[in-house]
Structures are given as C-alpha cells and as structure tokens.
Amino acid sequence: MGVRRNLLKLLGGCAAGGGLAAGILAPVTISAGVVAADVSDSVIRITPTAISKDLPGVTTITDRDGTPIASVFDQYRITVGAGRISAAMKDAVVSIEDRRFYQEHGIDPRGVARAAISDATGGDRQGGSTITQQLVKNYLINVVDKDDPAAQAADRADTLTRKIREARSAIDLDEHLAKDEILTDYLNVVEFTGKVYGVEAAARAYFGTTADKLTVPQAALLAGMVNNPVTYNPYTHPVNAQRRRDTVIDAMLANNAIDQQTATQAKAAPLGVTGPNVPASTCYGAQPDAGFFCRYAITYLEDAGLTEERLTHGGFTIKTTMDSSVSAAAKQAVDANVPVRQPGVANTMAIVSPGATSHEILALVANRSLGTDAGQGQTTRDLVADVSDPFGAGSVFKVFTAAAALEAGTASLGTPLPNPPSQCFPLPGNRQCYTVHNDGDYPDPITLADGLATSPNTAFVGLEQRVGLPAVVAMASRLGLRTTMRSNDVGQKPDPNSSDPQRNQAQADYFQDKPSFTLGNSPVSPLELANVPATLMSGGVWCAPTPILSVTDAAGNPVGIKTSPCEQALAGDVAGTLMEGLSKDTVSGTTAASARAAGWTRPDIGKTGTTQTNQSVAFVGGVDKYAVSSLVFADGGKPGQLCPSNPVHIGSCGHGAFGGTVAAPPYFKTMQTILGDR
Structure with missing residues (x-):
C-alpha cells in the first residue's frame, strides 16, 4: 500500500506540472505490477538513516601515539556534516543542479514535465532529476551496487522503470529528511574523479583545503564536475572544466546566490587545482619502516573477523602497537647492515615487548620495503611476519632442546654433555645413522650453559635424543613458533595433494623423527622467532604477538577484536634458568667479538644461529623490555652462500x-639507539 500511495503522489506531482507527463506515466504505473515490485525493491535498499552510516570511507592506521602511518580504502571519501561544508559549495550545487531544491518534495513536477515532453516529441533527452533523485542514483551506484557492474548498469539505464523507482525513493527520502540533510548526503556520496568521492575528499585532493573553506570559484569547479567527472576533469580537460565552472558561476548569479562583482572575480580566478593529492589506498603507500607492520595489522584483523571489505570501506581508525622511534632505529640498522637494493640478501628485524598479559609488537622492518618495485628493493611478501626465511634460524633452535631438557629434568645448566667432534646418531626404524660434526674446537664434555653460549652441534643433537624429539618439537610451538610449526618444510600451508612429506606435512609432524631439527634447518617466521625470547622474558608466558591497541569505527565507537588468550607455556623457574643460560652469549659466546666491537656491555640474553650452507644466519636476543630477532638470509631467485x-x-x-x-x-646498533644512556 505504501508503494502505491507514493506512486499516486508521484503521479499527482507530475499532473501538477503537466497533464502530458501524468498521461505518459499513468498507464505504466497503474497497469504494471512488475514495475511496482521493482520500485519496492529499490526503496527497501535505501533507508533515510542508512545513507550517512553506510558510506564507504577511509580507514586510517596509526602508530601507538596516534600518528597516521597508512590508509586503506576503496573510495577516498571523508564524510562530513552539514556544518563542515561551505555555503558557497551548497549554493553552487543547488544553482546548477536543482534551483527549486528547497521548494519541491523529492521530485520537480516542472522538470519531469519538461523532460517528458522533450522525450515524447523527439527532442534532446532530458533528466528532470532533482538533487534528491540524484542522491538516490549515486547512492545506488557508488554504495549499494559498488561491487556489482550489472546492477550499476541497471542503476544508470535510461528506462521509465528506473526513473519511477528513483522518483519513488526520492519522495520517501524527502518525507523523512530535512533539506540540509539531503544536500549533505548528496555531497558526501557523489564521485568527482577516480577514487575521489564526496566534497571533503575533493576539497583536499584538488585544492589542499577542507570543504568548509571552499571559495566560490573552487565550489563552482567541484559542482560542475559532478555532472560528468571525466569530461570536466580539471587535469585532463582544463578548458572544459573552466567553461563548466563559469557556467556554474553564472547559475549562482542567476539564482541570487552571489552578486555580479563576486561572479566576475570568480570567473577571472585561475582553476587553482593542485595534485590531485590522493593518499595511497593500500599498505604499499606506507613509509618504508611501516609497510610490513601495516600489512600484518590488516592480516591480524582479518583473522580476527574483520573482513577485507569492512576494513577498506568502514572508515575505521586502527591504532597499532608500532613504536615509531623503535621502528625507525631498527630500519636504520638493517639498512646499514644490508643495503636496500642488495641483490639476493634480506635482513629482517622484529621487536616485541614482553608481558604477562600481552606481547605488543613494536617494530617489523627489513632492508626491503613493502611494494611492487623489485628494482628498488621492494617485495610484495610480508617478509617479517610470514614464514619467509626458507633456510631456517640455525642453532637458535637449540633453545628448544635446552628448554625441553630443563623442563624434563634431563639436564641442568651445569650438566656435562658428551660433545665429540663428530658422531653418527641412530635413527628410528634401523635406518642409516645421522652424522653430525662440530664446526670448530670444543671441550668434550661441555656444560649445557657453555653449550648455549658456544653452540656445538653434537652435544645438542645428543641431548635432543635423550629428551625425545616430540618434546623438543612441541617446545618450539609452545615458546612461540605457532604458525611456523603449522607450515610445511617449504614454509607454506601443507598440501594434502602432494606425495612429498616435506610438502604434505606440517613441520610439527615432519620433524618428529629427524634429529636435524635442533640445528634449525627449516623455514621460520622472523616475527614468531622474536616472540620466543619474549615468552622467556615474560616468565614463560606465551601471548600471541599483537599489532593492535584499539579499533574504532567512523563514529568513534570501539570495535571489539577477538584475541587468543595468553598461556603459561613454560614454568617460570624453568624460563628463568634458561635465560640465565642464554646470558653468556654476548659476554663469552658466539657474539662476544661483535659485542666488544659495538661497545656493548649491557646484560642481556642471546643466541645465534647459522645454517649449514650459510644461506641464513640469525640472532635472537632480549634486553630491558625488548625481545628481538635479526635474520639475514638469501631471498633471491638464485640463493647461495652469504658472504660477510x-x-x-x-x-x-x-x-x-x-x-x-x-x-x-x-641488534646492537638498534638497542644502543633505543636505550641511549639507560
């Protein structure tokens, strides 16, 4: 009944403007139930309260202090209220698009009659659309059907059904919204060019100003563009744009919105456009030290239930845990260690803040940056968070063997471990034994504490055999390598269609009977590796590394995010004992010479790793409130030995x-910059 009542109002309005228009429309609307159904469908999709709430907007990603580091969006739109749009802008649009806007009720009977007569007599096609009708059309095209080209074509179709449906919705909006609300919604919805939508984004993009400060010539240019953003694009068609702008100024004069002097001055003004200044719409546009962090934050939120569409359309503010000063120091250090465009060599660094209730990520950087230009040292992979090092962290994995042995009581820090120069260890199933060599001269036996500092191979493979591989492999997951151990031995999701165990099994399954595990020859995530010392420094409490402090929607309301609960992965006393065992690395162990060269004297924990073929080297450490992983590995198409x-x-x-x-x-360079005199 509501549809028919408003259709009768539509026909009544047309009759008031001319009997011919009513005569043209009446047979269609009265006889066609299908048309009524189409009209009803359109109205259901447009509600007065939904327009301002559902507009796609820009999601802003900030560091922990609220400084923007990136933005993600599909449509560059910044929704503003009526009070934040200049009077000149409102006058310009009304004067050129709908002079009787404040008098008509959603449709303009005179315009409808004029368009109907022109169409019926073979004259030029005319729209007769009010601003309210244009709001309906633009809302359907730019919002409701933005991802449906076929539906958008129907929204643009030059059919009577579409026009009646549009007029019906316009009448409904006019009944429920004030004129200023309709005009504001329209100016927030319309497209200007490319990804620029809405008057606030247009003001920023074209003039470097805001919508409330738009002058008469600026407003006239923008008002003229909405008719045809391509034809009146001031960058590609400046002559057309200026003519159209001047036409709008003349309309404003005729509508008594401005006086003659203002009109003359406005038409004499240059176009004055800058840019267009449109921010990057993906994490690729972030600063070099923030791209990987941005990517991981988005991935983290998607895993928590916020879809990509919600993130790119919702106008959220995402405050991350990124510490810009920490990130800048880390980025400077890795770039100095391995040049950005050094072919085939990547240096990643992840820094996590330990804690009993959360492990906040402070920095995710690499000598590479997130981007599509490989020639500039960019990569499209999340090199820091993903399981990206295909060769492994080397002897860093001995930490998991030590943790499992300490927990089981198999060894203490002072326990002497057999440590021959080489040894062939038996394998399950009477297979050929696994031969291991030490790289250098070591005492035999060697204590577990000294072994952690100097990293002999045979001592730790022997200890791994005593503890049992299942316990050591499980410890890697418990302390931090959750995603890593769920990936296969090439760093990807296990492929059930493959016949190769390295590809069809998760690492947690694949290494159940392989003593090489403690030597760290399997793919690993740099971020998860940094979370291992974070777990130890948190008294054995594992927390998922989080990049998010808060998420708020466009209205400033908090958005809840699902998170994994922290868990006691290792008893606190065992974690403390292991940290004591890791405290000698920079004093008398494998990093002592580098520590002295760097002037490093702070007490810390650390463990180095080097793969057998020197294709990947690693250091994990912790000092103060910072847990760190630094990995240098071959990342090119032809990986080989790393030369120092x-x-x-x-x-x-x-x-x-x-x-x-x-x-x-x-690591030393970054921490010295961050800690200073502390």
Missing part, C-alpha cells in the same frame, strides 16, 4: 657469514 664482507652478498667466499658476525650487529 661489506656489503653482505651472495657468493663463494669459503668461510661464509655467521649469526654472531652478520645478524647480531644490527
């Missing part, structure tokens, strides 16, 4: 890079 000369490069250098000499120095 300046700069680090891929080559055949006989004696390759080590964790203590190549991965640890960026």
Whole structure:
C-alpha cells in the first residue's frame, strides 16, 4: 500500500506540472505490477538513516601515539556534516543542479514535465532529476551496487522503470529528511574523479583545503564536475572544466546566490587545482619502516573477523602497537647492515615487548620495503611476519632442546654433555645413522650453559635424543613458533595433494623423527622467532604477538577484536634458568667479538644461529623490555652462500657469514639507539 500511495503522489506531482507527463506515466504505473515490485525493491535498499552510516570511507592506521602511518580504502571519501561544508559549495550545487531544491518534495513536477515532453516529441533527452533523485542514483551506484557492474548498469539505464523507482525513493527520502540533510548526503556520496568521492575528499585532493573553506570559484569547479567527472576533469580537460565552472558561476548569479562583482572575480580566478593529492589506498603507500607492520595489522584483523571489505570501506581508525622511534632505529640498522637494493640478501628485524598479559609488537622492518618495485628493493611478501626465511634460524633452535631438557629434568645448566667432534646418531626404524660434526674446537664434555653460549652441534643433537624429539618439537610451538610449526618444510600451508612429506606435512609432524631439527634447518617466521625470547622474558608466558591497541569505527565507537588468550607455556623457574643460560652469549659466546666491537656491555640474553650452507644466519636476543630477532638470509631467485664482507652478498667466499658476525650487529646498533644512556 505504501508503494502505491507514493506512486499516486508521484503521479499527482507530475499532473501538477503537466497533464502530458501524468498521461505518459499513468498507464505504466497503474497497469504494471512488475514495475511496482521493482520500485519496492529499490526503496527497501535505501533507508533515510542508512545513507550517512553506510558510506564507504577511509580507514586510517596509526602508530601507538596516534600518528597516521597508512590508509586503506576503496573510495577516498571523508564524510562530513552539514556544518563542515561551505555555503558557497551548497549554493553552487543547488544553482546548477536543482534551483527549486528547497521548494519541491523529492521530485520537480516542472522538470519531469519538461523532460517528458522533450522525450515524447523527439527532442534532446532530458533528466528532470532533482538533487534528491540524484542522491538516490549515486547512492545506488557508488554504495549499494559498488561491487556489482550489472546492477550499476541497471542503476544508470535510461528506462521509465528506473526513473519511477528513483522518483519513488526520492519522495520517501524527502518525507523523512530535512533539506540540509539531503544536500549533505548528496555531497558526501557523489564521485568527482577516480577514487575521489564526496566534497571533503575533493576539497583536499584538488585544492589542499577542507570543504568548509571552499571559495566560490573552487565550489563552482567541484559542482560542475559532478555532472560528468571525466569530461570536466580539471587535469585532463582544463578548458572544459573552466567553461563548466563559469557556467556554474553564472547559475549562482542567476539564482541570487552571489552578486555580479563576486561572479566576475570568480570567473577571472585561475582553476587553482593542485595534485590531485590522493593518499595511497593500500599498505604499499606506507613509509618504508611501516609497510610490513601495516600489512600484518590488516592480516591480524582479518583473522580476527574483520573482513577485507569492512576494513577498506568502514572508515575505521586502527591504532597499532608500532613504536615509531623503535621502528625507525631498527630500519636504520638493517639498512646499514644490508643495503636496500642488495641483490639476493634480506635482513629482517622484529621487536616485541614482553608481558604477562600481552606481547605488543613494536617494530617489523627489513632492508626491503613493502611494494611492487623489485628494482628498488621492494617485495610484495610480508617478509617479517610470514614464514619467509626458507633456510631456517640455525642453532637458535637449540633453545628448544635446552628448554625441553630443563623442563624434563634431563639436564641442568651445569650438566656435562658428551660433545665429540663428530658422531653418527641412530635413527628410528634401523635406518642409516645421522652424522653430525662440530664446526670448530670444543671441550668434550661441555656444560649445557657453555653449550648455549658456544653452540656445538653434537652435544645438542645428543641431548635432543635423550629428551625425545616430540618434546623438543612441541617446545618450539609452545615458546612461540605457532604458525611456523603449522607450515610445511617449504614454509607454506601443507598440501594434502602432494606425495612429498616435506610438502604434505606440517613441520610439527615432519620433524618428529629427524634429529636435524635442533640445528634449525627449516623455514621460520622472523616475527614468531622474536616472540620466543619474549615468552622467556615474560616468565614463560606465551601471548600471541599483537599489532593492535584499539579499533574504532567512523563514529568513534570501539570495535571489539577477538584475541587468543595468553598461556603459561613454560614454568617460570624453568624460563628463568634458561635465560640465565642464554646470558653468556654476548659476554663469552658466539657474539662476544661483535659485542666488544659495538661497545656493548649491557646484560642481556642471546643466541645465534647459522645454517649449514650459510644461506641464513640469525640472532635472537632480549634486553630491558625488548625481545628481538635479526635474520639475514638469501631471498633471491638464485640463493647461495652469504658472504660477510661489506656489503653482505651472495657468493663463494669459503668461510661464509655467521649469526654472531652478520645478524647480531644490527641488534646492537638498534638497542644502543633505543636505550641511549639507560
């Protein structure tokens, strides 16, 4: 009944403007139930309260202090209220688009009659649309059907059904909204060019100002563009744009919105456009030290239930845990260690803040940056958070063997461990034994504490055999490598269609019978590796590394985010004992020489790692409230041995890079910058 009542109002309005228009429309609307159904469908999709709430907007991502680091959006739109739009802008749109806007009721009977007569007599096609009708059309095209090209085509179709449906919705909006609300909604909805939608975004993009400060010539240019954003684009068609602007100014004069002097001055003004200044719409536009953080924050929120569409359309403010000063220091250190465009070599650094209730990520950086230009050292992979190091963290994994042994009571820090120069360890199922060599001269036996500092191989493979591989593999997951251990041995999601165990099994399953696990020759996530010392420094409490402090919607309301609960992964006394065992690395262990060269004297924990082929070297450490991983690994299409000369490069250098000499120095440099005199 509501549809028919408003259709009768529509026909009545048309009759008031001319009997011919009513005569044209009446047979269609009275006889066609299908048309009424189409009209009803359109009205259901447009409610007066939904328009201002549902407009796609810009999601802003900030650091922990609220400074923007990136934005993500599909439509560059900044919704504003009526009070934040200049009178000149409102006058310009009304004067050129709908002079009787404040008198008509959603539709303009005179305009409808004029358009109907022109169409019926073969004259030029005319719209006769009011601003309210244009609001309906633009809302359907730019919001409701933005991802449906077929529906958008129907919204633009030059059919009587579409026009009646549009007019019906306009009448409904006019009944429920004040004129200023309709005009404001219209100016927030319309497209200007490209990804620029709404008057506030247009003011910023084209003039570097805000909608409330738009002058008469600026407002006239923008008002003229909404008729045809392509034809009147001031950058590609400046002559057309100026003519259209001047036409709008003349309309404002005729509508008594401005006086003759103002009109003359406005038409004499240059276009004055800048840019267009439109921010990047993805994390690729973030600063080099923030791109990976932005990417991980988005991925984290998507995993927590916020869809990509909600994030790119919702106008959220996402405050991350990123500490810009920490991130800048880390970025400077890795760039100094491995140049940004050094072919085939990546240096990542992740920094996590330990805690019993959360592990906040402070920095995710690499000598690479997030982007699409490989020639500039950019990558599209999340090099820091993903399981991105395909070669592993080397002897860092001995930490998991030590933790499992301490927990089980198999060894204490003072326990002497057999440590021959080489040994062949038996494998399950009477297979050929697994031969291991030490790289250097070590005492035999060696205590667990000294072994953690100097990293012999045979002592730890022997200890791993005594503790049992299942316990050591499980400890890696417990202390932090959750996603890593769920990936396969090439760093990807296990492929059930593959016949290769390295590809069809998760690492947690694949390494159940492989003693090489403690030597760290499997893919790993740099971020998760940093969370391992964070767990130890938190008294054995594991928390998922979080990049998010808060999320608020466009209205400033908090948005709840699902998070994983923290858990006691390792008893506090065991974690403390293990930290004591890791405290000698920078004093008398594998990083002692680098620490002395850097002037490093702070008490800390640390462990280095170097893979057998020197394709990856690592250092994990912790000092004060910072848990850190620094990995340098081959990341090119032709990976090879890392050579330690300046700069680090891929080559055949006989004696390759080590964790203590190549991965640890960026840690010292970063922490010295952050801690200063503390």
